[in-house]
Amino acid sequence: MKELVRKNILKVNAYIAGKPIEETKRQLGLKDVIKLASNENPLGPSPKAVAAIRKTASGVNRYPDSQGFYLKKKLAKALEIKPENIVLGNGSDELIDIIIKTFVEDDENIVTADTTFLEYEIIAGVNNRKVTKVPLRYFKYDLESIKKNIDKQTKLIFIANPNNPTGTYVTKFELDDFLRGLPDHCLVVLDEAYDAFIDVNDFPNMFNGFKNKKIILLKTFSKSYGLAGLRIGYAVLNEELAGYMERVRQPFNTNLLAQAGAMAAIEDREFLRKTRRIVLEGKDYLYGNLKKLGLAYVPSVANFILIDVGQDGVELFNKMLRFGVIVREMKQYGLKNFIRVTIGTKKENERFVKVLKKILRGKERP
Ligand SMILES: Cc1ncc(COP(=O)(O)O)c(C=O)c1O
Known part of the structure; x- marks a missing residue:
């Protein structure tokens, strides 16, 4: 079938989006899943x-x-x-x-x-x-x-x-x-x-x-x-x-x-203000906990953090999924030992840190 397709399209890698919550629930039989993978607004829409x-x-x-x-x-x-x-x-x-x-x-x-x-x-x-x-x-x-x-x-x-x-x-x-x-x-x-x-x-x-x-x-x-x-x-x-x-x-x-x-x-200026506050507070919280875990990260001015997890990022991503936490693995970006996490609500950030800690200490499954 290839011969029917324009040659430049054969060279294009399709974009891999952040994994959706529903798909994760369906595939892993989970009820409670959080997504910190696509730099979305954790407060919902305005x-x-x-x-x-x-x-x-x-x-x-x-x-x-x-x-x-x-x-x-x-x-x-x-x-x-x-x-x-x-x-x-x-x-x-x-x-x-x-x-x-x-x-x-x-x-x-x-x-x-x-x-x-x-x-x-x-x-x-x-x-x-x-x-x-x-x-x-x-x-x-x-x-x-x-x-x-x-x-x-x-x-x-x-x-x-x-x-x-x-x-x-x-x-x-x-x-x-x-x-x-x-x-x-x-x-x-x-x-x-x-x-x-x-x-x-x-x-x-x-x-x-x-x-x-x-x-x-x-x-x-x-x-x-x-x-x-x-x-x-x-x-x-x-x-x-x-x-x-x-x-x-x-x-x-x-x-x-x-x-x-x-x-x-x-x-909706109030919603923007609230969003900004949640993100900046969440960033401080995550920085503090990443430091405690001894993980290096790239200081960010956005609503996400690129973290050097010191191990295969795809494997870590898959382990986190089993705990119902979706982050972004960075293979497509060529950053093998990294994950990118979107700053979420206080509760979501706490859950992310808790799960990350467990996995780094060797716990593979919930
Ligand atoms: C730098 C950058 N530009 C553009 C976009 C896409 O934004 P939109 O949802 O408006 O298509 C993203 C989404 O992740 C992004 O990170």
Whole structure:
């Protein structure tokens, strides 16, 4: 059957998502399972978003507004930009695809880091575009080396800031330095999926810089707003370039409920504050306990922590599953002795630590 498939697709590795709770319950016969694997919001969705979705549900016989007029208007007001600077997407995943389709010619390439969010490489592969992956330095994007790897055919540079799966970030100073003297034929995508969790002062704020045509910001409602299941995100960029992306996206790529949920979520400042507090408190708790267990971890500014477990991460992941705790093993990312854990509620974090302790002390099964 292979001969029927486009050659570039034969080379693509499908994305392996975090293991779902229901699947784990079914496969292992468990009743009580927690998921700390996909950097989701442990508090659930914003209650205001849920109320708006309920209210809107009776209208799903109609197509959604293909322009997302009200959502863009609300976002533009909150961000002090124009609605024309925004392109809505079915999650930022879809925007990555739209960006590549809009900007990268057949013979042009994309530069990103190794290791970073896997979708950049996967979606580029599906679109038959070449990707150069530049190794991280001390788990951080190495912008100097990335710059050296840019050639005449480089069109896009993907920077996850903060980076997934390391939780590290590029500072304002480093980014400014990188952007200075960047060739005019390059566009830089700053994927800021985890920006709401930042607890440092030198993180770049690019809401002014994007008007400079070299930058595309990617934002999502999946993490801090707790709307991963709705699938909605947006890109912020130069108005003219946004217009070209609008030609590429499907007319109804963001659905009716997603638009309504996102609009309500933007208003829910209290939910955002609570989410941030839970994540920052949880991070301190986990750091403290990892230290006690003698495990090394990468300090994170996001809502997850990359942990060096000093043994095969896949095996540890499987053992944790039997205790009903889903974390993320890092084999697909090439990080054999690591797991990535999403910061959960206090109760979830405590359970994670308890199970990890048991396994490290040799207990294999509940
Ligand atoms: C860096 C990064 N970008 C984008 C995404 C995808 O976000 P969305 O749910 O909006 O597609 C993720 C999800 O894990 C991510 O880690």
